[in-house]
Amino acid sequence: MDIKVNGVNREFKGDPNTPLLWVLRDHLNITSLKFGCGQGLCGACSAHVDGKLTRTCVTACDELEGRNLTTLEGLAPRLSQALKSAWIQVDVPQCGYCQTGMIMAAAALLDKNPKPSDEEITAAMNKNICRCGTYSRIRRAIHIAAKELA
Ligand code: FES
Ligand code: FES
Structure with a gap:
């Protein structure tokens, strides 16, 4: 699937249920986001999806379809x-x-x-x-x- 990260279309060929945090860190090498709790409770993995603060550890990759994800690097x-x-x-x-x-x-x-x-x-x-x-x-x-x- 294609996901838009910091204004650029990126391809991810893995399981569409993969949490965005791991797609970003392990596949796209964007490591500013951190793993803290993995349960949406601490905010260490935060990014913006269409400008809204989003916990990437509990957001599946396929939820990004047609939306824009911004990390620290893309502010x-x-x-x-x-x-x-x-x-x-x-x-x-x-x-x-x-x-x-x-x-x-x-x-x-x-x-x-x-x-x-x-x-x-x-x-x-x-x-x-x-x-x-x-x-x-x-x-x-x-x-x-x-x-x-x-
Ligand atoms: S790692 Fe704690 S909210 Fe995502
Ligand atoms: S957890 Fe160490 S600076 Fe916030």
Whole structure:
């Protein structure tokens, strides 16, 4: 089957029920997304499907038919740059394992809400788990990115 990833049609010849996470990591060599829980609970595997935050560990490959998948590598350049520079400025990551998912959740939030409050950030991000507890730095970085994009 053909799947569209970061604007490019890619071919996958395996089982259409394969979770997208494994198609991306093992077949397309896009390894920014991480395996955390495999049950849709932690957010480490997050990408966007038609702009919506999606857990790729519990999304079958064939659900992507006719839709666009965006990973960290395919974010719009201005948004990507603002998030990257805010993340560096605040020195957000500790081990880094959750951070791709965090940035994808932040990107989905800023796309819909360019100036989120603390409460809105918490509500949007609270399904992404960081075992290192970087939540307050993430909140600060999102505010900085929002200002940069305004
Ligand atoms: S690995 Fe997908 S939500 Fe945890
Ligand atoms: S930075 Fe280590 S899990 Fe989030």
